[in-house]
Each structure stands twice: as C-alpha cells, then as structure tokens.
Amino acid sequence: MNQGQSPAQDVLDEFNHYVMNDIPIRLIYLPTMELVGQNFMKTHFQDRIKEITEDLILAETQAHVSSRLLSWHKVKYGILSHWWLDTGEPSYQDMMEKKLSGPSNNEVQSPGYTKLQKCCEEARRLDLHFLWSDTCCIDKNSSAELDKSICSMFWWYRNSSICIAYLGGMTVIEDLRLEEWFMRGWILQELLAARKIKFFNKDWQRLTKQDNDKEEDTPLMTVLQEVTRIPEAELIDFLPIPRYIDKQMTWAAQRITTWAEDVAYSLMGLFDVSLQIAYGEGGERAFRRLIEAIMQAGGDSSVLNWAGEPAKHHASFALPASPASFVGHPDIVTIGQLDLTLTSRGLHIPLVILPLDMTKPEFDGRPIVNPKFRCPHHGVGEVRIDSGDYGFSGIFKQYALGIFHYIPT
Structure with a gap:
C-alpha cells in the first residue's frame, strides 16, 4: 500500500492492475455472446470492488489475504480446455462478424460451434458472465496479441474461476486412458495451472458429481495420476518454478503439438519463464532457448539430468533436444541452483x-x-x-x- 493511501484505494489500484495485466485481453460476454475487452471488464466489476469496505479489508488483511486475492475473488470468468478439431472451430473473425449469434434454419452447426455453445451454457449455469476460449478470443492476425497470449496463457488459466475441460472422445472415467485430451501439448499447462477444473464427456455430461474435480482421494484423481504420471499433490496445487525440470519434462515427453515450436512455448508457464515467440525457428531451437531461459532464471541442476538425444548446437552437446530426452533420466537428488550459462564456447558451469x-x-x-x-x-x-x-x-x-x-x- 502506498503511504497516505486508503486501504480501499489500494484495493482499487490493485484491481485495475489485475484486470489490465493478469486476465485475458478479451473474453466472451455471455449475455450477448460478444467479445469484450479489459475496459469492459473493469466497468463490469468495479461496483463489486467498491463493495469491499474498509472493515472487510482490515479483516482480510488480518487473515493474510492480499489485495490481489481480493481482486481474484471478485473478477470471475470461466475458461475452456479442449483439443482443436481439424476444421470448424469458431474464429475471432466469426465473433467479430457475429456469426455465433446462431445459425439460420438452413445451416448446420459445426462441431466446434456446438462445443463453444455448450461450454457457454455450462458457464452460465455456474453464474458466470464471461468465458475465454483460445479458438475465438485471440486475434491471431496480430502478432503482438498472439505473442502476449502465448506468454500469458498459464496465468490466464491460473486466474480463472473454473476451467471447463471438454473430453470429446470419451463417455465414462474408464475411457480416460485413451482420451486425446491427454496427448496434447498445451493441455498439460492448462491442467496444472487451473485451480479448479470440471471435466465433461463427449455428450457434455459431468464425469463426477463434484463441483471441482481437483479433489484428493477420488476415483477420478486416481485415474488422472495413472494417465498423466503426475503425482496427486502436483495435479491439485502445482507451483510454477524452475525446479525439478527433469521430472516435469517427462510429463510432456509423449505429448504432441501441431506446430513444432509449441513443444517449448507450451512449457514456459510451468517453469515461470518467457520466450520471444518465433514460429519458423524449428522445434529444437525453440526448446534449446527454453532450456537456456530456465538456466538464466536460476534453474536447478536437474535441467542437465537427461539421458536421450542432445540438441544440435554449435557450441555444446550438453543440452537436450526435447522433453523426450529426459525420459529415463538418472534418479538423482536435486541440490538447488547452480550458476549455468551457455556461451559461444559452450556450457559454462562450476566444476x-x-x-x-x-x-x-x-x-x-x-x-x-x-x-x-x-x-x-x-x-x-x-x-x-x-x-x-x-x-x-x-x-x-x-x-x-x-x-x-x-x-x-
């Protein structure tokens, strides 16, 4: 809090910062099915923020709740997690041309359109007014917007009120082992980032009766651990830091992405690092830059604990080529941060x-x-x-x- 500033003003300032920096650039406003920007969000939620009285702020402060968390509780939106269809996904241009207001009598809804409509219906049932989908809420013709969206996506899922996960190839929990949702690269960060997630099968039926499928000791959580090979504690409360790189890379090793570079870009959020987005550089180069970014961010020695193919680099063969390089890594105990630097002469490391x-x-x-x-x-x-x-x-x-x-x- 700034000196001489009232607690209520401090909360309002944090709210403004939160909306402009920590939630999606635009969302679907569910009452009208229109795309709206952050200024619309500020206006929509401002009255709720003003309801936060000095007494409430004092009580929450005593309970060690930050102004940022107060904003998160008030600014609510849902977010869709799914795998893309080959064709028929509604686009940003469709939204701007209002093609999603509903098909005419002679038109047949595409599966992608139906998927988005069903997701919006579930969000409304949860009393939400906003929803984000990667199919139609990003203007992919704007390289700046696309770059920001890719770099921010982990936190957009983390800050959502709920992640609505659509599993389009299954009916019951036992089918999870063959569900394509678990084979996609971007899905890993969505699964780990979301604080609250709700799974729906191909018919948009809930897989469980729980409000949040990230709960301990449930049949669904048991299957999730088996399918993803991720411990329950990490599935429920994942912390994005540049640590335990060897273990986390194995979670991504078998996943696929449409674009080779997305193997690296989809993992940035897990290690809380950023990369300049450069489609066309190739998957191995992008992954090599990810490893370098992890080193520069203070990554621990597990970043070098790999056992597979090395990256083709002019200066060093000490870097892994992909997440698959970490499969079968030795079981060592990580001891903390090391001073790792990749130079023109190779990998600089204290020995x-x-x-x-x-x-x-x-x-x-x-x-x-x-x-x-x-x-x-x-x-x-x-x-x-x-x-x-x-x-x-x-x-x-x-x-x-x-x-x-x-x-x-």
Whole structure:
C-alpha cells in the first residue's frame, strides 16, 4: 500500500492492475455472446470492488489475504480446455462478424460451434458472465496479441474461476486412458495451472458429481495420476518454478503439438519463464532457448539430468533436444541452483575437478569398459564409471572427474 493511501484505494489500484495485466485481453460476454475487452471488464466489476469496505479489508488483511486475492475473488470468468478439431472451430473473425449469434434454419452447426455453445451454457449455469476460449478470443492476425497470449496463457488459466475441460472422445472415467485430451501439448499447462477444473464427456455430461474435480482421494484423481504420471499433490496445487525440470519434462515427453515450436512455448508457464515467440525457428531451437531461459532464471541442476538425444548446437552437446530426452533420466537428488550459462564456447558451469588414477587389469590391447578409478590426493575411494558401450583406452592417459552436482562448503 502506498503511504497516505486508503486501504480501499489500494484495493482499487490493485484491481485495475489485475484486470489490465493478469486476465485475458478479451473474453466472451455471455449475455450477448460478444467479445469484450479489459475496459469492459473493469466497468463490469468495479461496483463489486467498491463493495469491499474498509472493515472487510482490515479483516482480510488480518487473515493474510492480499489485495490481489481480493481482486481474484471478485473478477470471475470461466475458461475452456479442449483439443482443436481439424476444421470448424469458431474464429475471432466469426465473433467479430457475429456469426455465433446462431445459425439460420438452413445451416448446420459445426462441431466446434456446438462445443463453444455448450461450454457457454455450462458457464452460465455456474453464474458466470464471461468465458475465454483460445479458438475465438485471440486475434491471431496480430502478432503482438498472439505473442502476449502465448506468454500469458498459464496465468490466464491460473486466474480463472473454473476451467471447463471438454473430453470429446470419451463417455465414462474408464475411457480416460485413451482420451486425446491427454496427448496434447498445451493441455498439460492448462491442467496444472487451473485451480479448479470440471471435466465433461463427449455428450457434455459431468464425469463426477463434484463441483471441482481437483479433489484428493477420488476415483477420478486416481485415474488422472495413472494417465498423466503426475503425482496427486502436483495435479491439485502445482507451483510454477524452475525446479525439478527433469521430472516435469517427462510429463510432456509423449505429448504432441501441431506446430513444432509449441513443444517449448507450451512449457514456459510451468517453469515461470518467457520466450520471444518465433514460429519458423524449428522445434529444437525453440526448446534449446527454453532450456537456456530456465538456466538464466536460476534453474536447478536437474535441467542437465537427461539421458536421450542432445540438441544440435554449435557450441555444446550438453543440452537436450526435447522433453523426450529426459525420459529415463538418472534418479538423482536435486541440490538447488547452480550458476549455468551457455556461451559461444559452450556450457559454462562450476566444476570440482578431481585427478584420477585408473585401476586397470593387465593390459591386453582391448578397450576397458566400466573402468575403476582412484583419487588418492583427496581421500576419495574407488570411483566406478558406468561407461555403457564406450570403451576406455588401456594406454596410460591422464583422467579427471568433473563434479557439478555438489554442495559447496
């Protein structure tokens, strides 16, 4: 709160900032099915914000509720999570030309149109006045708007009142294992970001009787864990930070996106980093930039704990090519942030260098597999290297062990 400013004014300022920065650029206004912008949202919710009295602010402050959270409780909108159809999804241009006001008697509703209409009906039943859908609420002809939408999408789902998840290929919970919704790249951040989610089957019937399907110890949550391989605690209360990168990348490893670059762009929110959007750069380059952004944001050493294909980079083969590179990674304990930097000369990383002596059997001319080393100078006992198919030369060479996963003392 600014000095000399009343608590009510502080809440109003936070509300204005919240609406202009933390919710979608435009939403569907459900009473008229028109697209409206943030200024409309400000006007619509301003009276509710003004209902927050000084006494209420004091009570909430004592309960450690921030002005931002007060705004979140008042500014309510629903958000759709779904997989795109090949054709027939309503577009931004359709909305602007008011083609969604309803088809004529001779027109047949497209499946995409029907999907949006059904979602709007469910939002109205929840007493919501606003809904966001990625099909028609983004002007994709504006590169600036598209870039902002992609970079902000995690938080738009996080700040929604409820995420309405449409599973268009299933009927009952047991069908979840084959549902295409779980195979799409963008869906991962939508599932994790939303505080509250409600699943609907292909006939727009609720999968459960619960108001929120993110509840502990339910049959649905058990199946969700099995299908996504994500622990229940993460499904219910995911925290976006650049930590445990190896584990989270495996969640995305089998998911697909239409555009190769979206593999990386859809993961920005999970690690709370931003990238410049550059469609056409290629999926591997985009993913490499994601890894670099995670490093620069203070990512922990798990970002280097991968076991698959390396990225093709002019300076280093130490970076993974995709989330699939993390599948089968070694099970190590993350120790916190490391100073990682990718330079023109390669990956810059602090190492502890230990000189080694190879303990080898009598040399018979063949390469040595899984050799054993000793480090007599620092009191380190035997060090065994699991070299896989790589064979070490039996001819005398100087070896050293570089350790990056360590705790300074």
